Amino acid sequence: MHPVWTPLLLSLKVAGLATLLNLVLGVAAAYGLSRWRSPLRDFIDSVLTLPLVLPPTVMGYYLLVLFGRRGTFGAWLESMGIQLVFTWQGAVLASTVVAFPLVLKAARAAFESVDHQLEEAARVLGVSEAGVFLRVSLPLATRGIMAGVLLAFARALGEFGATLMVAGNLPGRTQTLSVAIYEAVQAGDDGAATLLVAITSITCVVLLMLAGRLVPDRSQLQIR
Amino acid sequence: MSVELQIQKQLRAADRVFDLDIAFASDSQRIVLYGPSGSGKSLTLKAIAGLMTPDAGHIRLNGRTLFDAGQGIDLRVQQRNVAYLFQDYALFPHLTVAQNIAFGLARGCFNLRHPAEHPAVARWLQAFELQAIAHSRPAQISGGQRQRVALARALAAEPDILLLDEPFSALDLTLRERMREELAQLQNRLQVPMLLITHDPADVEALGQTVFELRDGRIVGR
Numbered sequence: 001m002h003p004v005w006t007p008l009l010l011s012l013k014v015a016g017l018a019t020l021l022n023l024v025l026g027v028a029a030a031y032g033l034s035r036w037r038s039p040l041r042d043f044i045d046s047v048l049t050l051p052l053v054l055p056p057t058v059m060g061y062y063l064l065v066l067f068g069r070r071g072t073f074g075a076w077l078e079s080m081g082i083q084l085v086f087t088w089q090g091a092v093l094a095s096t097v098v099a100f101p102l103v104l105k106a107a108r109a110a111f112e113s114v115d116h117q118l119e120e121a122a123r124v125l126g127v128s129e130a131g132v133f134l135r136v137s138l139p140l141a142t143r144g145i146m147a148g149v150l151l152a153f154a155r156a157l158g159e160f161g162a163t164l165m166v167a168g169n170l171p172g173r174t175q176t177l178s179v180a181i182y183e184a185v186q187a188g189d190d191g192a193a194t195l196l197v198a199i200t201s202i203t204c205v206v207l208l209m210l211a212g213r214l215v216p217d218r219s220q221l222q223i224r
Numbered sequence: 225m226s227v228e229l230q231i232q233k234q235l236r237a238a239d240r241v242f243d244l245d246i247a248f249a250s251d252s253q254r255i256v257l258y259g260p261s262g263s264g265k266s267l268t269l270k271a272i273a274g275l276m277t278p279d280a281g282h283i284r285l286n287g288r289t290l291f292d293a294g295q296g297i298d299l300r301v302q303q304r305n306v307a308y309l310f311q312d313y314a315l316f317p318h319l320t321v322a323q324n325i326a327f328g329l330a331r332g333c334f335n336l337r338h339p340a341e342h343p344a345v346a347r348w349l350q351a352f353e354l355q356a357i358a359h360s361r362p363a364q365i366s367g368g369q370r371q372r373v374a375l376a377r378a379l380a381a382e383p384d385i386l387l388l389d390e391p392f393s394a395l396d397l398t399l400r401e402r403m404r405e406e407l408a409q410l411q412n413r414l415q416v417p418m419l420l421i422t423h424d425p426a427d428v429e430a431l432g433q434t435v436f437e438l439r440d441g442r443i444v445g446r
Contacts, residue, residue: 127330
């Protein structure tokens with residue numbers, strides 16, 4: 001296999017898994033936050049949004065402190081034979097964390113834009129809370145959530161700083177697209193670098209366009 | 225069907241305070257709460273449905289206690305078995321007419337498959353002449369049709385009482401008259417108790433068997 005495709009496939013695998021994790025975690029956190037009435041709510045929301053503004057290398061550092069071989073959780077995982085640093089699973093962890101706020105913000109906005117009266121109507125009809133979520137809130141929030149998921153996937157695909165620190169740069173094992181580009185440029189291999197950059201750019205533009213078309217189209221759902 | 229209600233609620237917004245202090249009891253099949261906007265009618269209706277929790281008092285429907293602050297009883301919305309018709313109907317925009325009507329027939333995590341074939345749904349589609357639009361979405365049907373769908377949805381769940389929040393305010397005058405008649409006939413046929421709130425005296429004339437007048441959060445007349 002041409003060496004260019006390995007980082008691409010690895011990036012797709014890592015970003016795909018990270019996005020899947022974020023879909024579950026992000027939607028759950030967003031729904032919880034949107035319905036939780038507490039002064040702590042905004043604080044928790046800010047903490048969960050931090051990875052969006054902190055520099056990736058700072059995120060990488062925090063992840064090492066927590067999940068490194070002698071880290072807070074890392075030591076415990078080590079004792080069970082699980083190692084995250086210098087593995088593609090570590091790359092998934094890094095990508096998940098940095099892209100999480102993108103799903104969280106989009107999902108929370110989507111849930112809050114659902115007409116509360118519709119949820120009330122569902123309750124009055126006797127439907128359980130889980131039913132209200134699955135049959136009313138989630139379907140009506142899906143477009144907004146999907147827009148966030150696409151952005152999160154694009155972000156995870158291009159992740160560099162945190163990934164480099166946690167997973168390192170092991171060709172074929174943890175060398176994702178961005179890391180491969182970095183190495184190609186460092187080594188002066190312009191051909192490889194250009195090709196990798198082109199692939200990444202086109203993928204991101206396509207994702208952005210798709211996300212743009214999914215932004216809640218209220219006119220379709222408005223009854224008036 | 226007897227309704228017995230005595231509730232107090234205080235609402236604060238910026239510098240204004242609204243005190244709701246309502247008490248009434250009636251055995252009538254058609255109760256109308258009449259009053260201007262802001263008199264507390266909607267709040268009272270929401271309290272009966274469980275969408276608003278009063279600060280104090282009790283609410284009893286046919287002897288069944290839905291709410292009693294003193295005894296710590298506050299039945300969840302899902303357990304009250306009342307039907308609530310919202311002012312703008314609150315139809316689910318992503319579901320068809322048949323799915324909307326069938327919504328309350330499935331109480332769990334999934335919508336009913338083939339809703340139009342369910343006997344209760346088919347009955348209501350026929351009663352309100354909605355068969356032709358059974359698979360349309362709410363955005364594609366007229367205002368009068370939407371109200372019928374909302375009514376069918378509310379009644380399909382076989383409620384103990386039908387609560388109506390200004391049911392005709394979204395309709396034009398001619399449609400209003402027709403819908404009042406339809407509602408009166410429907411109520412006669414089904415014998416479902418009805419509690420309606422409105423600021424329109426014409427509604428009171430057409431549908432009120434027992435009328436309570438509200439003003440500023442209090443009952444001022446009968």
